[in-house]
Amino acid sequence: MNIIMAALFLGLLGLLSGILLSFASKKFEVKVDPKIEEVMQYIPSANCGGCGYPGCAALAEAIVNNGVSISLCVAISKRNADAINKIMGVEKNANDNDPLARKAALIRCQGLNTDEYKNFEYAGVKDCQAAVLLQNGPWKCPHRCLGLGSCVNACPFDALKMGPNNLPVVDEAKCVACGKCVDACPKQIIELVPQIKTVHVLCVSKDTGKDTIKMCKIGCIGCGICKKNCPADAIVIENNLAKINYEKCIDCGKCVEVCPRKSIIKESHLDI
Amino acid sequence: MTGSLIGIFLTAIFIENFVLNQILGLCPFIGVSSRTESAVGMGISVTFVMVMAGVATWGVQNLVLVPYSLEYLQTVSFILIIAALVQFVEMVIKKLAPALYKALGVFLPLITTNCAVLGVALINVRRNYGLLESSFHALGGGLGFMLALVIMSGIRERLAISEVPVAMRGAPIAFITAGLLATAFMGLSGLI
Numbered sequence: 159m160n161i162i163m164a165a166l167f168l169g170l171l172g173l174l175s176g177i178l179l180s181f182a183s184k185k186f187e188v189k190v191d192p193k194i195e196e197v198m199q200y201i202p203s204a205n206c207g208g209c210g211y212p213g214c215a216a217l218a219e220a221i222v223n224n225g226v227s228i229s230l231c232v233a234i235s236k237r238n239a240d241a242i243n244k245i246m247g248v249e250k251n252a253n254d255n256d257p258l259a260r261k262a263a264l265i266r267c268q269g270l271n272t273d274e275y276k277n278f279e280y281a282g283v284k285d286c287q288a289a290v291l292l293q294n295g296p297w298k299c300p301h302r303c304l305g306l307g308s309c310v311n312a313c314p315f316d317a318l319k320m321g322p323n324n325l326p327v328v329d330e331a332k333c334v335a336c337g338k339c340v341d342a343c344p345k346q347i348i349e350l351v352p353q354i355k356t357v358h359v360l361c362v363s364k365d366t367g368k369d370t371i372k373m374c375k376i377g378c379i380g381c382g383i384c385k386k387n388c389p390a391d392a393i394v395i396e397n398n399l400a401k402i403n404y405e406k407c408i409d410c411g412k413c414v415e416v417c418p419r420k421s422i423i424k425e426s427h428l429d430i
Numbered sequence: 431m432t433g434s435l436i437g438i439f440l441t442a443i444f445i446e447n448f449v450l451n452q453i454l455g456l457c458p459f460i461g462v463s464s465r466t467e468s469a470v471g472m473g474i475s476v477t478f479v480m481v482m483a484g485v486a487t488w489g490v491q492n493l494v495l496v497p498y499s500l501e502y503l504q505t506v507s508f509i510l511i512i513a514a515l516v517q518f519v520e521m522v523i524k525k526l527a528p529a530l531y532k533a534l535g536v537f538l539p540l541i542t543t544n545c546a547v548l549g550v551a552l553i554n555v556r557r558n559y560g561l562l563e564s565s566f567h568a569l570g571g572g573l574g575f576m577l578a579l580v581i582m583s584g585i586r587e588r589l590a591i592s593e594v595p596v597a598m599r600g601a602p603i604a605f606i607t608a609g610l611l612a613t614a615f616m617g618l619s620g621l622i
Contacts (some may be wrong), residue, residue: 167500171490177513182518186525227433285591 193222196245200238201231206314209234220247232261233315233334257303258352258404261335262328263318267303267347268360268376269325270421275299275374290344299373302362303347312342352404356425357411364397378421384413435566438559442570442588445619448546449578450612455546459579460604462537464590469583473576475537477569480550482519484568487551488561508551509543516542546575581611 197218204214209230220226221242222355228242273355280289280296286308287294295304295347305324321327326339335350347362359378363370367379380398392406393413400413400422411424448454462472487508495501520538524531541547546589550571554564585607594603 163498163500164503167494167498167503168507168510171510175510179514179517179521182521186521188524283591284593288591325618 191222192411193245197221197242200234200241200245203232203237204233204336206233206334206338208222208334208338232336236280246295257354260353261329261350262333262349262353263335264310264340264351264358265303265309265326265328265348266358266360266362267301267325267345267422269303269305269323270375271323272375275302286342286344288377295345297373299370299377300362300365301345301347301361301377302374303345308344309339309348312338314338349410355402355404355407355409357402357407357409357414358423359402359421360423362399363420364399366398370398376420379417379419383416383418384422386388387412387416435562438563439566439570440621441576442567443577444615444621447547447574447578447615449575450608450615453612454549455544455575456608458537458544459575459582459608460601462540463579463582463604464586464614466580466583466587468537469579472537472540473572473579475599476541476544476546476575477542479512479516479519479538480507480547480568480572480575481600482515483508483547484550484554484564486511486515487493487563488554488559488564491555504552504555504581512547512551513542516557525548546571547551578611578615582608585611 193213198341201214201218206211209217209232211220211230217226217231221228223405225246227248228239231239234242241366275298276296277298278296280292282288282292284306286304286306289304289306294300296300297304303325305320306325307320307326309326310320312320314336315332317329317332317334318326318339319329330353337350338348340346340348345362351358359376361376361378363374363377365373367381370377372380373402378398378400380395380400382395382400384400385393386393389408389410389412390406392403392408394401394403402413414424415420442448446452449456449459458472458476463469485506489502490507490511491501495503495507516538520531550568554567582604586604589603589607598606
């Protein structure tokens with residue numbers, strides 16, 4: 159008798175929940191647009207977040223449902239972007255023809271490696287965020303690259319490596335300008351700049367020239383000599399720091415020659 | 431009445447913490463605790479399911495199992511109910527609250543077989559809790575689970591950038607951390 163009751167009860171319970179679930183799956187069915195799956199096939203799936211959506215699946219959904227352009231994706235190859243545009247019936251990307259649109263990360267510090275400019279030896283956790291917590295890092299210059307590789311760890315595309323001098327080096331072929339390293343750097347040294355430009359100010363110090371000289375041999379002091387010599391009028395001095403306007407810059411390299419501090423550099427191009 | 435409810439609630443969070451004191455639900459505790467973000471998501475999902483399961487199993491226990499003297503089927507029927515319930519809840523929130531589904535969705539199927547959820551149901555029965563007591567016990571249990579998970583994830587995020595001896599990397603150091611955390615939680619036993 160007991161065994162029959164038990165079997166009956168469990169059988170009924172199973173049956174009931176089965177019926178409930180199958181009923182619910184019909185009633186609460188959510189239709190997924192098959193286009194989302196198709197678009198997903200061509201999206202890089204690195205989930206870097208460079209587009210501003212929380213991951214590739216969210217971008218695919220936004221492309222299909224809200225008509226967002228695939229050009230938001232910084233990591234996608236041209237062929238895959240075209241494939242997605244074909245699925246969505248869109249003609250062309252907005253920024254296809256803009257050479258300045260293709261960007262890469264730039265480490266704006268030359269990381270002068272002499273103990274003379276150090277306050278103390280840092281022997282803590284190998285992480286820039288952690289090092290900043292300790293008196294803003296071991297270097298006298300508050301803007302100097304800490305060289306502990308938080309940006310390297312943050313890069314989802316394997317485009318950053320620690321190079322000589324304990325400075326990160328960007329592999330521009332791999333860099334898709336997603337901006338993860340920009341967020342990871344506690345010193346805000348990294349910036350996304352157009353890949354085709356080769357002349358850059360490699361310093362972010364906004365301190366006065368007097369202070370900068372004390373802390374670094376090659377930091378920008380905002381003297382303005384580059385600005386005076388620029389034939390294209392592309393350099394401005396803001397807060398004691400030279401800044402290149404990449405839309406005007408003609409990549410001539412005149413400023414590199416005249417800079418008394420060697421803060422401006424023409425890439426030769428970074429050899430990795 | 432209210433006093434005892436608060437007592438049950440606080441006891442479930444701090445003194446009889448499901449993870450750190452009763453050693454239940456260790457699988458998600460180790461598996462989902464490497465990032466705080468996902469730990470919070472998992473914690474909320476577990477709390478949600480625990481309360482639902484606490485209420486549902488109380489109903490089955492007192493309306494079916496006891497009247498027909500089938501108490502020995504507790505465990506198996508509770509598992510069935512919890513599994514079906516989780517599936518059902520997943521469907522409903524997928525339809526009705528897509529935003530909630532995005533936050534909890536990936537964790538829900540993981541909870542189906544979480545022994546902490548079953549633990550709540552079985553302890554409710556063992557202690558003869560009423561409906562209200564059961565739900566408070568479940569809510570406290572879920573929040574306690576979330577607390578343990580969030581603390582653990584915070585420590586593990588810090589551990590990820592530390593120089594851990596090679597032999598200790600990964601799971602070993604996580605288990606040692608969990609053990610120390612459990613020991614620390616024993617200090618809360620005098621709270622009530």
